[in-house]
Amino acid sequence: MAQSDTVDRILDAAEELFAERGFSETSLRMITSKAKVNLAAVNYHFGSKNALIHAVFARFLTPFSATLEKAFDELEERCGDQPPTLNQTLWALTESAVRMPQRNEKGISIFMRLLGLAYTQSQGHLRKFLEQEYSEPFSRFMRLLKAATPQLSAVDRYWRIQFMLGATAFTMSSSDALRDILQNKTGVETSVQEIAARLVPFLAAGMQAEDTLLVSPAGSKVPVA
């Protein structure tokens, strides 16, 4: 057995199980038996379960954020002095995600679900870890979004970004199931790229919705306080 094939087997199994069942609902024993390694190997190689969770994220996120930085560099260079548009920014992100070298066919959707879980499950340590390690590409993306939507107030933009994150994380996280449902109902096959291609226009339209207005059932428009 090569030097530490074990480490990768653990990471693979953990990644998949975490995505399927969440962090607390996945035990080290499930991980090690799926990975076919000894239980103690996790604590030997990673130190703790939390450190394993961090390692799962780091394995994907570190190369991804590098790819993303490059994509943003290219985009900004291509745009010259004017800021990239919303579509271009979103596209740079999804392209980077889709183009990442994948360990297997489920790669990207597994990771989308993990990111969603990281946001959703209140694992304090994980949020801290991600903020410390990957704050830079994240805030760069935020700056690009801000420049691309100058018409929005800071508060509007904040919430709409959360809506985008939600639609993305949720859809990607269950994209396998959703694809299967659609396949059974209509016979239509869908690739992750196609889902992304449908998602981006949805997000862009929502992000650029004309105004945050309350449209009452009667049809009259009422501005939000």
Next chain:
Amino acid sequence: MAQSDTVDRILDAAEELFAERGFSETSLRMITSKAKVNLAAVNYHFGSKNALIHAVFARFLTPFSATLEKAFDELEERCGDQPPTLNQTLWALTESAVRMPQRNEKGISIFMRLLGLAYTQSQGHLRKFLEQEYSEPFSRFMRLLKAATPQLSAVDRYWRIQFMLGATAFTMSSSDALRDILQNKTGVETSVQEIAARLVPFLAAGMQAEDTLLVSPAGSKVPVA
């Protein structure tokens, strides 16, 4: 102590703790000590932890789905023979949620977070329970969405509904955290009603986005296969 004050105290404590920490991360001992009842009371009154989770949802969801049915009835009556618009449909839903009689000031946001968790945490038993008990108002909502977006192909509509669900569930599931972050950053206070009022236009705009096109980085439009 009244007939079963205990039951309500357990439900109150459980609701709050589940919303704060998730289901698996909340132990019966936390619940019973917060509710100031004996540990065995949960299994005595509810039978199991899962049954308690169901009871927490049922206490809110049963009156809510009745309210929702009425709101849809009124909406369809008011619209006569033409189908309600997308805005009207989404609005009927959020109005029903916001107008529900609340046990306390946090009522609605607690429950929003619980609904988000229900979708997000893969608690099989919960999803089954919700599908069995509340499938009718859900599929009625789906029918209304279909009638309100006749311009969409079935496939487009399918995906865009998933996007809406995602944005909603995700935002709701972390609405407290998101509100706190915004509060700390900008000092802006946000009510659940305001979040909903921002979410609905976002969803409506995304749902009605002009076409599912792929906008490449260069800006050229490429139709999806």
Next chain:
DNA sequence: TCGTGCTTCAAACGTATGTTTCAAACAGAC
């Protein structure tokens, strides 16, 4: 060939969980 450092292994540790038990306390009807 023998050591040495890294890795694996089976077993155990202590702790926390959901659930059960059974006696005590209680309420209401007679």
Next chain:
DNA sequence: GTCTGTTTGAAACATACGTTTGAAGCACGA
């Protein structure tokens, strides 16, 4: 007051968890 069915209480149950231990296995340079 006494009986009866319901509810509470303290304690224990079995199980599962993350983690630790110490011996066995292994690769590889001296």
